[in-house]
Amino acid sequence: MNDLVREAGDVLAVKGEFPGLASVDGAADWHYLDTAATAQKPQAVIDATVNALGRDYATVHRGVYARSAEMTLAFEAARRTVAEFLGGREDEIVFTRGATEAINLVAQTWGVQNLKAGDRILVSVLEHHSNIVPWQLLRDRTGVEIDVCPLTADGSIDLEAAERILTPAHKLVAFAHVSNVLGSVLHVEHAARLAHAVGAKLLVDGCQAAPRIALDMKAMQADFYVFSAHKLYGPTGIGALWARKDILDGMPPWQGGGSMIDRVTFEKTTYAPAPQRFEAGTPMIVEAIGLAAAIDWLRAFGLDRAEAHERHLAAKLREELGKRNDVTLFGPADSVGIVSFALDGVHPHDLGTILDEEGVAIRAGHHCAQPLMDHLGVPATARASFGLYSDDSDIEALMKGIERTRRIFG
Numbered sequence: 001m002n003d004l005v006r007e008a009g010d011v012l013a014v015k016g017e018f019p020g021l022a023s024v025d026g027a028a029d030w031h032y033l034d035t036a037a038t039a040q041k042p043q044a045v046i047d048a049t050v051n052a053l054g055r056d057y058a059t060v061h062r063g064v065y066a067r068s069a070e071m072t073l074a075f076e077a078a079r080r081t082v083a084e085f086l087g088g089r090e091d092e093i094v095f096t097r098g099a100t101e102a103i104n105l106v107a108q109t110w111g112v113q114n115l116k117a118g119d120r121i122l123v124s125v126l127e128h129h130s131n132i133v134p135w136q137l138l139r140d141r142t143g144v145e146i147d148v149c150p151l152t153a154d155g156s157i158d159l160e161a162a163e164r165i166l167t168p169a170h171k172l173v174a175f176a177h178v179s180n181v182l183g184s185v186l187h188v189e190h191a192a193r194l195a196h197a198v199g200a201k202l203l204v205d206g207c208q209a210a211p212r213i214a215l216d217m218k219a220m221q222a223d224f225y226v227f228s229a230h231k232l233y234g235p236t237g238i239g240a241l242w243a244r245k246d247i248l249d250g251m252p253p254w255q256g257g258g259s260m261i262d263r264v265t266f267e268k269t270t271y272a273p274a275p276q277r278f279e280a281g282t283p284m285i286v287e288a289i290g291l292a293a294a295i296d297w298l299r300a301f302g303l304d305r306a307e308a309h310e311r312h313l314a315a316k317l318r319e320e321l322g323k324r325n326d327v328t329l330f331g332p333a334d335s336v337g338i339v340s341f342a343l344d345g346v347h348p349h350d351l352g353t354i355l356d357e358e359g360v361a362i363r364a365g366h367h368c369a370q371p372l373m374d375h376l377g378v379p380a381t382a383r384a385s386f387g388l389y390s391d392d393s394d395i396e397a398l399m400k401g402i403e404r405t406r407r408i409f410g
C-alpha cells in the first residue's frame with residue numbers, strides 16, 4: 001500500500017511536466033487514455049528536441065567544423081543511451097523510423113538472406129499488423145510459411161502451444177512483448193528457450209513493453225528487439241532495432257546511399273560495418289537526441305516504478321469495469337497499462353465520441369490487430385491505455401463517461 005501511495009504522489013509531480021495534458025483556459029481536465037497509441041511528451045524531451053533543432057543544430061558524421069563534431073558526439077551518445085536502456089552494446093543499435101521499419105528491416109535483410117521455401121515463421125494471434133505484414137511480404141518473396149500461435153483463454157500468447165507447434169523447420173518466432181490491445185505480457189526468456197530449442201531466432205516487438213517494463217537483452221535472450229520512441233515519451237519518426245552483434249554483422253545492407261558505405265566506385269561498393277550499414281542517408285539527428293532525453297527521463301522515473309504504476313492502474317480499471325454487468329473485459333487480470341473492453345449494445349466508436357465530450361480520450365477500433373479482433377469475435381474494442389502521468393482521476397472520469405453513455409443508449 002505504501003508503494004501505491006508513493007506512486008500516486010510521484011505521478012502528481014510528473015503530470016505537470018507534460019504540457020500536452022494541461023487544461024486550456026481553465027477548461028475541464030483532459031483525461032488522456034490513449035498512451036498505447038502515442039505518449040505525451042515531458043518538457044525535458046521538448047526542450048532537448050528544440051535545442052537540437054535550433055541552438056545546437058548541424059549535420060553529423062561529415063562536418064569538419066566544431067558544431068558538427070559536437071552534434072556527432074550527441075547523436076552517438078544517444079545510441080549509447082539506447083544501448084544502456086536495453087542492456088545491449090552500442091554497436092548493436094540501429095536507428096530506424098520506428099518499430100514498423102525495424103521489423104521490415106529484419107524481414108528484408110536477415111529474412112531474405114536466411115529463409116527459403118519450406119522454412120516456417122511463428123507469429124501469434126495477438127500481433128500488431130507491423131509484426132504480421134512484413135512476414136507476409138517475405139512469404140511472397142521467399143515462399144516461407146507462416147504459422148499462428150494461439151492464445152490462452154485469457155489472452156496471453158500460449159507458450160505451451162508454441163512448444164507443440166515449433167519444429168526444426170521454424171527459423172523465426174516473432175512475438176509481441178506486451179499486447180497493444182490486451183496488455184498481456186510475454187515471458188520473453190521462456191519464448192527464447194523454445195525458439196532456440198528448435199534452432200529458430202526470436203524477434204520481440206517491444207513497442208508496448210519498452211515504456212512500461214525494465215529491459216535487459218542479456219537476460220531475455222531474444223535475438224532481435226524493436227521499439228518506437230513516440231510510445232516511450234519521445235518524438236515520432238525514430239525507433240530502434242537491437243540485434244545480437246553476430247547476427248547484425250552477417251546481415252546484408254537494406255537501403256543504399258550516403259553514410260552506409262565504406263568506398264563507392266561505379267564497379268563496386270563496399271559497405272560500412274553495422275550498425276551504420278543499415279542507416280543510409282542523413283539520420284534522424286534531432287529525433288535521436290529527443291529519444292535519448294525520453295530514455296533519461298523514463299530511467300529517472302524508474303522502470304520498476306513505471307511497471308508497478310501501470311499494473312496498478314490496469315488492475316484498478318479492470319476492477320471498476322468488472323463491477324458493471326454490461327461490460328465485457330478482454331485480456332488477462334495481470335495485464336500492464338492497457339485495458340480493452342466492450343460496452344453492451346454500444347459501438348466502441350460511439351462510446352469514444354461520447355467520452356470525448358466528457359474530456360476522456362480513449363481509442364476505439366481494431367488497433368491494427370484485425371486478426372485478434374476476428375479471434376475475439378468483435379469488429380473493434382474500446383481501449384484505455386495509461387502512461388506515467390495517468391492516475392485514478394482518469395479512471396473515475398472514464399467510468400463517469402461510461403455511465404453517461406449507458407443513460408444515452410439505454
Ligand SMILES: Cc1ncc(COP(=O)(O)O)c(C=O)c1O
Nearest residue numbers: 098099100128130180205207228
Ligand atoms: C505492439 C505494437 N507493435 C508495433 C507498433 C507499430 O509502431 P510504429 O507505428 O511506431 O512503427 C505498435 C504501434 O501501435 C504497437 O503497439
